Amino acid sequence: MSERRQYDTEQLAQLARQVCEHAQGSEQIEVCVSTGRSTTVRAYNGDVESLRSGHSAAIGVRVISHGRQGFASAGSLDADVVADTLAAARSNVEFGEPDPHQALAEPDDVAPPGLDLSDPAVLSVPDADKIAAAIDLERRCLSADPRISGVRVAAWSDGWSQSALASSTGICVQSEHGSCSVGAQPLATDGDETQIGYAGDAAWRPDELDIDRVVTESTSQATGQLGATKPPSERVTVVLAPPVAAAFIGVVASVLAADSVLKGRSPFADRVGEQIADERLHLVDDPTDPTTLGAANFDGEGLAARRNELISAGVLSGFLHNAYTARRSDTVSTGSAVRGTRSVPGVGTHAPVVATGNVAADKLYASVGDGVLVRGVSGLHSGVNPTSGDFSVGAWGHWIAGGQLAGPFREATIASTLQRMLLGICGIGATAEPLAGGMSMPPLVIADVALSGV
Amino acid sequence: MTGTSDTTAAAATAAEPLVDLDVVDATLRAALDAGGEWAELFAEDRESASVVFDEGRVEEMNSGRDRGVGIRVTAGEVTGYAHTSDLSAHGLADAARTAAAVATRQSRGGTVDMAPLGRVALAEPRVAVLPASIGAERKVALLRAADDAARSTHEAITQVTARYGESRRRILVANTHGVCAADDQVRTLFSVGCVASGDGGLQTGRETAGYTVGWELFDDHDPAELAERAAQRAVTKLAARPAPSGEVPVVIARGGGGVLFHEACGHGLEADLVRKGASVFAGRVGSQVAASGVTLVDDGTMGPEWGALAIDDEGHPAQRNELISDGVLTDYMWDWLRSRDEGRVPSGNGRRQSYTHLPMVRMTNTFVTNGDVDPADIIADTPWGVYVAHLGGGQVNTATGDFVFGMTESYLIEDGVITEPLREGNLIGNGPQVLLDIDALGNDFAMGSPGTCGKDGQGVPVGDGQPTLRVRALTVGGTAS
Numbered sequence: 056m057s058e059r060r061q062y063d064t065e066q067l068a069q070l071a072r073q074v075c076e077h078a079q080g081s082e083q084i085e086v087c088v089s090t091g092r093s094t095t096v097r098a099y100n101g102d103v104e105s106l107r108s109g110h111s112a113a114i115g116v117r118v119i120s121h122g123r124q125g126f127a128s129a130g131s132l133d134a135d136v137v138a139d140t141l142a143a144a145r146s147n148v149e150f151g152e153p154d155p156h157q158a159l160a161e162p163d164d165v166a167p168p169g170l171d172l173s174d175p176a177v178l179s180v181p182d183a184d185k186i187a188a189a190i191d192l193e194r195r196c197l198s199a200d201p202r203i204s205g206v207r208v209a210a211w212s213d214g215w216s217q218s219a220l221a222s223s224t225g226i227c228v229q230s231e232h233g234s235c236s237v238g239a240q241p242l243a244t245d246g247d248e249t250q251i252g253y254a255g256d257a258a259w260r261p262d263e264l265d266i267d268r269v270v271t272e273s274t275s276q277a278t279g280q281l282g283a284t285k286p287p288s289e290r291v292t293v294v295l296a297p298p299v300a301a302a303f304i305g306v307v308a309s310v311l312a313a314d315s316v317l318k319g320r321s322p323f324a325d326r327v328g329e330q331i332a333d334e335r336l337h338l339v340d341d342p343t344d345p346t347t348l349g350a351a352n353f354d355g356e357g358l359a360a361r362r363n364e365l366i367s368a369g370v371l372s373g374f375l376h377n378a379y380t381a382r383r384s385d386t387v388s389t390g391s392a393v394r395g396t397r398s399v400p401g402v403g404t405h406a407p408v409v410a411t412g413n414v415a416a417d418k419l420y421a422s423v424g425d426g427v428l429v430r431g432v433s434g435l436h437s438g439v440n441p442t443s444g445d446f447s448v449g450a451w452g453h454w455i456a457g458g459q460l461a462g463p464f465r466e467a468t469i470a471s472t473l474q475r476m477l478l479g480i481c482g483i484g485a486t487a488e489p490l491a492g493g494m495s496m497p498p499l500v501i502a503d504v505a506l507s508g509v
Numbered sequence: 510m511t512g513t514s515d516t517t518a519a520a521a522t523a524a525e526p527l528v529d530l531d532v533v534d535a536t537l538r539a540a541l542d543a544g545g546e547w548a549e550l551f552a553e554d555r556e557s558a559s560v561v562f563d564e565g566r567v568e569e570m571n572s573g574r575d576r577g578v579g580i581r582v583t584a585g586e587v588t589g590y591a592h593t594s595d596l597s598a599h600g601l602a603d604a605a606r607t608a609a610a611v612a613t614r615q616s617r618g619g620t621v622d623m624a625p626l627g628r629v630a631l632a633e634p635r636v637a638v639l640p641a642s643i644g645a646e647r648k649v650a651l652l653r654a655a656d657d658a659a660r661s662t663h664e665a666i667t668q669v670t671a672r673y674g675e676s677r678r679r680i681l682v683a684n685t686h687g688v689c690a691a692d693d694q695v696r697t698l699f700s701v702g703c704v705a706s707g708d709g710g711l712q713t714g715r716e717t718a719g720y721t722v723g724w725e726l727f728d729d730h731d732p733a734e735l736a737e738r739a740a741q742r743a744v745t746k747l748a749a750r751p752a753p754s755g756e757v758p759v760v761i762a763r764g765g766g767g768v769l770f771h772e773a774c775g776h777g778l779e780a781d782l783v784r785k786g787a788s789v790f791a792g793r794v795g796s797q798v799a800a801s802g803v804t805l806v807d808d809g810t811m812g813p814e815w816g817a818l819a820i821d822d823e824g825h826p827a828q829r830n831e832l833i834s835d836g837v838l839t840d841y842m843w844d845w846l847r848s849r850d851e852g853r854v855p856s857g858n859g860r861r862q863s864y865t866h867l868p869m870v871r872m873t874n875t876f877v878t879n880g881d882v883d884p885a886d887i888i889a890d891t892p893w894g895v896y897v898a899h900l901g902g903g904q905v906n907t908a909t910g911d912f913v914f915g916m917t918e919s920y921l922i923e924d925g926v927i928t929e930p931l932r933e934g935n936l937i938g939n940g941p942q943v944l945l946d947i948d949a950l951g952n953d954f955a956m957g958s959p960g961t962c963g964k965d966g967q968g969v970p971v972g973d974g975q976p977t978l979r980v981r982a983l984t985v986g987g988t989a990s
Binding site for chain 2: 099100103104105108109110111123124125127128129130136143144146147149150151152154186204206207242244248249251280288318319322339398431434436437438440442443444445447448449467468469470471507508
């Protein structure tokens with residue numbers, strides 16, 4: 056086994072191109088290669104609990120021949136492993152079945168946004184500072200409120216990755232970037248009752264991390280839930296707090312991916328141009344904003360990342376496409392291929408953004424009158440069926456009574472369908488609140504949702 | 510569909526240590542020399558392959574290979590961990606020094622003795638036919654048969670996705686206390702998902718068979734039968750009415766709801782969460798935490814279930830651990846780190862997703878044992894409620910015990926009879942309360958579908974199971990009044 060070799064992005068691109076040059080006849084080859092390093096520090100009881108670090112390398116090879124696709128990947132860039140991976144991808148092609156639309160992306164002359172995302176700031180942080188950051192995060196959570204009894208997790212993570220993608224159709228792109236994140240799970244205790252909170256942030260640079268928000272949000276979640284009770288079952292107006300609104304919008308965006316639509320698994324198939332949401336809703340996917348971690352110059356097939364409008368004034372504008380779904384739909388890719396080095400490109404969003412509405416922050420609860428503020432949800436993976444649109448998730452948060460925020464509730468669910476919830480939007484906050492990763496989201500107000508409790 | 514035995518070949522391949530033992534020894538010594546008080550080397554070689562059959566044709570055929578080592582070093586309460594895919598002696602020594610660097614914060618200094626490694630304790634092979642020895646055309650044929658069967662079940666079936674997956678994970682674990690063990694873990698899985706289209710929109714149905722076996726999986730599981738059941742599930746749900754909203758008596762079919770216990774109390778019995786006060790079950794050993802008659806077991810030895818293993822990812826033999834006996838909490842689950850602090854032996858629950866991850870306390874196969882009630886009587890004795898034939902995934906807040914899980918197939922019970930199908934929704938409950946609210950326990954135990962348990966960003970394969978049982982009241986997150 057050879058020792059680990061250091062690559063720069065140009066060398067990675069060269070390696071990817073070299074593999075692509077093995078394409079024979081009408082065979083197409085796409086190669087994605089990457090290297091990375093990462094560190095995670097967890098603090099506990101005022102000292103390091105663990106420090107984990109490591110290097111990684113990966114290659115993914117996609118071969119398409121006569122409309123048949125094979126893919127193979129490996130966790131090494133050693134020459135023998137690269138050769139084996141190409142051979143395995145070719146072998147996998149043999150058992151694929153022809154699909155006339157199956158082919159690699161072709162250069163489309165759309166210019167990438169030209170973002171400089173390779174800020175090296177994270178590389179210059181010594182381990183001692185990462186340790187200090189995690190320990191300080193734990194200390195700040197503990198001192199935020201006398202009811203904070205412990206911190207299950209106080210963590211710092213960072214990483215630096217370099218990657219290149221080349222194809223025999225003439226695509227060759229490369230990127231490198233770093234990022235860092237923090238997260239805290241404080242515990243609040245009152246008598247026999249314990250509640251847990253969570254908040255985190257992620258950014259391109261350490262000085263962009265909003266530690267204050269993480270401390271405030273995570274500890275207020277924990278303390279705010281003390282004394283929470285199970286609500287009665289009734290139909291209510293719900294305010295989705297920005298993190299919950301982001302999760303909801305993420306589900307909506309996933310069913311606007313063309314692969315779901317083409318396979319008859321999206322409730323919004325055949326509805327382009329129709330009103331699928333309240334007219335207050337404007338949703339775009341915008342990877343061109345460099346301040347978010349969703350920013351990118353290229354998609355997972357090496358095409359330019361671009362801003363795509365999904366819902367405008369409640370009307371479905373279109374679906375997201377990669378090269379395959381575009382070809383099959385007789386349209387062009389929207390630059391929405393998403394992938395890891397070790398998986399074939401799918402279709403998805405990079406950075407979904409909801410336009411702010413006109414409900415002022417200080418009028419938000421008054422605009423509702425009576426209802427609930429949902430601060431957190433659980434079971435999104437088990438309670439949302441993106442094919443049927445059925446939506447039912449665990450929920451916790453606060454009552455809204457007489458236009459004022461009131462006491463906490465827990466052990467409840469909110470349920471509806473994605474279709475009804477989109478049409479039931481009756482207010483959007485005028486202020487987008489910051490979320491992890493530079494994203495932001497206004498609160499969403501949705502009428503007539505089933506709240507289940509006692 | 511029995512193939513020829515490939516056991517000998519499997520044993521021969523597994524017998525070669527992933528890392529030469531002299532290199533392992535030198536690596537561990539390097540970690541101690543750098544200030545560590547205890548060190549461990551975890552080596553992993555994972556091969557996987559999958560085929561996705563969608564829209565009536567092979568859509569994807571993928572394969573993957575991963576090899577790497579993680580070095581863990583502790584001193585006092587501090588753990589350092591470094592992982593690398595560079596398996597050379599130099600690369601491993603480098604990783605050992607990196608892992609040890611942080612641990613020296615609490616090192617007491619002085620020389621630490623290292624127990625001799627001896628020879629590798631190799632687990633007995635448990636697979637008859639390695640899936641990788643089977644040609645891809647046979648795998649494709651099974652997928653096609655499943656697709657055909659699903660589509661011919663009912664004209665409402667509009668989409669079918671069938672997946673085949675195989676993985677082989679060979680591990681070697683050695684530490685400075687003399688543990689030196691290896692395992693060869695093979696898993697094979699087949700699943701079918703169907704979409705049915707009707708006047709009320711789209712509905713889905715899924716069936717999965719996955720075990721820690723090789724190609725012999727298909728001796729006992731016919732892909733066509735799985736497909737028919739998945740298709741029927743989707744078609745049945747076309748007529749589903751909205752589920753109720755609020756607290757309802759819930760009967761859970763055998764094998765269909767082990768995830769209830771995985772979420773309701775399994776995570777809360779993991780010693781790492783207990784130690785940090787993040788479990789509602791902390792300090793409750795010896796207390797009545799469930800209705801009498803309820804016995805909860807976590808059993809890593811339960812082959813060929815999805816969570817079975819010969820050794821955990823810290824090199825300790827898998828065990829059968831009784832956690833709740835007749836309603837009384839008897840013990841938690843332990844990994845090495847947490848058991849060290851308590852001066853006890855680990856329970857074989859130290860697991861990790863891959864060599865890039867630190868191990869922590871994880872479940873294996875978690876289940877409730879049989880009661881003595883005829884399951885038909887449980888339904889007949891329920892005037893009104895919900896019958897859950899199959900639960901999907903779930904999630905728990907271990908600090909409060911509040912958990913949710915999805916009902917992927919459920920029906921109304923009216924006057925003691927199962928009647929109309931219900932649309933999907935989540936159930937929500939509180940773990941400690943639900944354990945006490947079990948008021949009927951059937952005598953028809955069965956394990957359920959294979960699952961992947963996520964915790965702190967790591968996913969590991971787990972199994973769960975239970976007999977038919979009734980919970981006096983759970984909140985059903987439907988939309989009907």
